[in-house]
Structures are given as structure tokens and as C-alpha cells.
Amino acid sequence: MVFFAHLADVHLGGWREEKLKILGLKAFSKAINLIIEKNVDFVVIAGDFFNTAIPSIEVIKHATFELNKLKKNNIPVYVISGSHDHSPSGKTMLDVLENAELIINVQKNAKIENGKLKLKFYEYKNEKNNEIIKITGIPGKRQALESQFYEMLDYDYLEKEEGKKIFLFHMLLDEFKKPGKEKVPSISKSVLPKNFFYYGGGHPHLVGQNEYYEGIIAYPGPLFPNNFEELEELKTGGFYFVKYDGKIQLEWNKVFVKNVVVLKYNVEGKLSEKVTEEIVEKIKTLQLADSIFLLRVEGKLKGKISDINWNVIRKTVYERGAYFFSKNIYSLKSEDEKEFYSEELLEKNFLEENVIKEFEEQKNIPKLLPKNSLKKLIDILSEEKKEGETKTDFEKRLLEEFEKEFNIKIK
Template sequence: EILHKLKEHDINVYIIAGSHDYSSAGKTMLDVLEKAGLVENVTKIENNKLKITMDKTNTKISGLFGLKGGLEKKYYQKLDFSEVEKENGFKIFMFHTALNEFKPKELEMVEGLELNKLPKNFDYYAGGHVHYIYEGDYDKGKVVFPGALFPNNFKELEEFNHGSFYLVDDKLNLRNIRIKLKDVLSVFIGADGKSSEEVEHELMNIKDYEDKIVTIRIEGVLKSGKVSDIDFKKVLDNLNGAYVVLRNTNKLRSKEVEDIKIEGGNIENLEEDNIKEIISEDFNEEFIKNLISLLDKDKKDGERNIDFESRIIKEIKKILNLEI
């Protein structure tokens, strides 16, 4: 409906395909939208050369799709960009790829592309794929990641609260526009040194939540009581005026569980004994400990299963001195 309205007002919409737009058969719904005349895909390749799309404003646009697992990287290596780089005038390059030089620490395991692999001599580089807001420089132009149109997970709701996009003119004046659909109330409760009753009391005293998205993160070790003693149903009933309530208790533990981990000296002693039994020329003590430590790692907040698996496999290969 919105695309139809834009067409009625003679506003052109240009797209590239992202890594989530393809089916297993390599098809994409974007083809249907393009055939209906609602959008134009600017990824145009002829004889291994990337081509330019000319807008009625004389703005020149080109771009490259994104693929699952960062597989689009090979296209940046093999395609000929010389034609689009030589074009004069105001130019926009659209891409759906993380850039290694601009990735925040929490996204370090996301497959990325080196900045210098992007075609040069463009004024504006419109980035996508990674959900964070970033403005940087490359060659003569500006590189921008606008963030997601709406936060995709618990961590993004905490960090960004809202979605966003950018308005950019031909003078490269950048405006970040926030998409505020609902207010977000983020609540953090540190449970260290508190009883389960005290934590529940804090939860029951959350204020100013009406019609808001409420995120509740609780972390720490309870001094008494168990996590299951906290009546989350009662808490949710108390917050029934909220638009939605999301909670994260992944790092909340009871003292009993933590004591087992700390008595943990015993577990570590068992590990030491077992390690000594399997030490050999191929597997020394340091190697085995590193491997155990690696396999004990947890997923990071917001990390997808496929990225977590990829990170662990990559680190295992490094320890095993296998070619990555």
C-alpha cells in the first residue's frame, strides 16, 4: 500500500536484496515488486561489470546484494567496478554487508568485508545488514548504517529503544530519523546480595509502564531463595497495563547453584585428574584446558545460533591449527 502511494506521488524506490530476502531456491519476493513497477533493483551486472541506474534527479545509483553467511564477499572480489567508479555526478552505492573496520565489538564474529573492497568515488554509501547506527568516511564519501527499522531482539530494544532511518541530501547533510512506535522502559535489577523476595519487591514497584514496551534484565547471585521463588506471573499481572513485557534472567542464579560452582574447586580437581590421564604428545595440558574453556563458552546477548556456532568452530580450528 505504501509503495503504491509513493508511485502515485512519482517517488521512485530503489532496492537491493538482503541476506534474508532469498528463498532456498534463490527466489525473492522483491522480483514480484519490481515487475509490478513498485521498486527498482539497482544491482545490475553485465559482462562482469557493475552498472549504474540513473534517477530522474540525475542521481546515479548502484549496489550489491547481501547473501547468507557473508557469501557476497566473493562478488566484491571478482566484479569489475571501473565503469561505476568513472561515472561523474552525485552517486549512491547500496550494500548489505558488515564492514570489518566499523563493526562494534559485540558483532566481531559477524562475517564482514574490508572497507577498501567497496567501489570508490561514490558520495554516499548506504549500508545495511548489521543492526547498529554508524556514520563514517570512505574515499570522498560518507558511509552510513541507519540501524534497523525496528529493534530485532531484547538487547536492541534496550540499546536503541526505537528503529531509525536516514534522510540525506546531495550536500551530504545527514539526518537520523527515529521511528517511535512505542516508548520503551528498560529496567535493570542487580541481584547480588539480595533475596528472591527483595528482587520480587523491586519488580512489583516498577512505575510508569503504561502502554510501553518493558524490558526487564535481572543479573547476579541471590543471597537467599531460588530464582523459581520469584513470582513472575504476579509481576506480569501487576504490569498488565504495559504494551508488552520482556524479561531476561539468563545471568540470574541462586546462591545454592553458585556454591556448587565455587565448590567447584572439586570439579576443577576432577578435570585436572582427567586431563592428566589423556595428556600425550599430541594433546598437552594447555591445549586440553583451552579446548575445555572454549567449549564452555555461552552465546552472547543477541547472537544468532548460526553466528555462535560459526564463532566456536572458528576458534576450535584455530586451537587445532586447522586451515580456516
């Protein structure tokens, strides 16, 4: 029998807010402790282990400390990179962890033979019963570019390989797509090679399973929710324990770190002066001690949005003992104020893309640079100077990323 843990989308170092960043790290520690306690054979992480290609020293310290606990317990960790944990040019802290023998990156050493992508299998050998598990996978890329890998994939070789096999991937499959998310890039599960008993997925931050021939496709979701919407919807993250002895058994484990309380408040037709008071009254009825409190205010207001006194609301929340407060007023509108952007433009998750598109169309950017250049450029330039990094090194790093991505040499 084989027994392993499947994690994905750990996003270590995610969240700007220190208080939530800490919870993400805590969730990872909790998961590791449970994994050691359950004495699994090995761990797989299906991408986005780190939130960025070059995480902060604090985050790396935490990651190496926890991974070393697994190493001391003889629990190997097999990973693929996700869309977040490598830079556009392919730089990733995962390489450092791999050199320190804390993880094994199973996407490595794939070859192109006769125009086909030949993945490498990495073997886990169970010393107790000599059972061998073969693991391989395809990394996730930004802007869903991983579909190129599947077009080139040598399926024959993968499917004919003997033994018990696990495939790791980092992308959204059509079959798991939620209604209203039609524009999110996805691909049919039929691109996955057959004859694997387990397909360990990552990328869409959702929990779900689906059958595929003799195997099971599973997404464990993030280990800790990664933004307001995820906290609101999922409340906690988690991961799978997987047992396989010809038959597969999946157990999803919640990783609880903080209680999440959500208040949805609709202001439709209400006077702005009244709203503060009413929200405060509602908050006073909630148990918020040591909790993350999420306030979503929506609808069309009579009066100005700026009339709502967020300071008073915030103060009330913390007086109730909340650990953290966050509000979302994305769908809050005012009858008095003209809408600046159209509904379509503001559509969730596509704001950046839509604004860029509109800009590109207006300014004739395509004449100067290839298509989608602005998005790539923003990705590259959104990198921040690291603590301790000199200005010269930082400039050099950005320039290198730029040259690789656009395939041009400056100077």
C-alpha cells in the same frame, strides 16, 4: 540538488509477538508518510525490507499499500536484498514487488564479463532539473557470503562511470564494529568502490556515518528495533534524509511508535524469595502507561531461579498500563544450580553456531556432509508452512531449497 531518503533493515513482518509486529508495520507507515510530506526525489532501501523471503499475506498487503502511496507520488524506490529477504535458493517477495513496479532492484542484471562482476547502474532522472543520479549495489547474503561478490567486482568500470552515483550495500564494515563484537563477520570499507558520493548501508542494526574519499558511508539502523537488545539500546528506529548539491547533508529521523522503558535489576547475592517483591516495588515507581517495558534480570542468585514469580511481576506491569512486557534472564544465574552450558558457548549471538559446532565435532558430521551443512540445513528447515499452502507444495518448496543449496537432486 538531489534529495532522497535512505532506509535499511525495515524487517516487515519481524517479531513473533503480534503486538510488536504491528509496531514494525506502523513504523513503516510513519516513515512513508513523512517521506511523502517532505517530497523527496526517491527512496533507497539497503536490504532486509522483509524479515523473511516469503512474508505473510498481511505483511505483503501492508507493504504494497505503503509502496503504492510512494508510486502515486512519483517517488521511485531503489532496493537491494539483504540477508533476510531472500531464501537460500534466492527466492524473494521483492521480485513480486518489482514485477508490480513498486520497487527497482538495482542488484539485477549484473553480468560476469571476463571473470569480473559488472554491476548495472539504474538511473533516476529528475524531471525538474534534468539531473541524473546513478544507483547500483550489492545484495547481502546469509553467513556474510557477499565478500565473494567483492572479490570478483569490476572496480574500474564502477569507478570510471561519470556522474553522481550511489552505492547500496548490506554488510558490516570493520570501521563500524562495536567493541565486544569481534567475532561478528565484517569487511574493511576499502572493498567499496571509489567515486560515489553516497554509500547507503544496511545490515548492522546501528546508526553511524563514516567518510570515504569524497563520499559518505551511512547506516540508518533498523526502522524499528528487531529484538530485545535493540529495543533496549536503540529504543526507536529511524532513517536518513540525504541532500546533495556537491556537499552532502544528512539528517537522521527518529520514527517514534512507542515509548520504551528499561529496568535493569541485579540479583547478586540476593535471596530468591526477596527478588519478586523488590522488582514489583521498583515497577510500581515507573511510568509504564502505553509503553514497552523491558526487564533485564542479571547476576547470581541465592536460591532457585524458579522461585522468582514472573506471573506476579507480569501482572504488576500490565496493571501499570504497559502495552507490552518482555524479560531477559540470559545472564541470570543461581548459586545452587549447576550451569548447563559454559559461558563461551552461551555467548550472545553465537549460541546457535556454537552448539552446532560442538555437535559437529562430537558426532563426526563432517564425514557425512560438507562443512557448515547443519547451519544451512537448519536455515532451510526453519521455513514454516504458509497459511493456505498445501502440504505437497510446502514439501516441494523445502526440497527445492535443499537441492539448490546442496547441489544435489533427490529422486
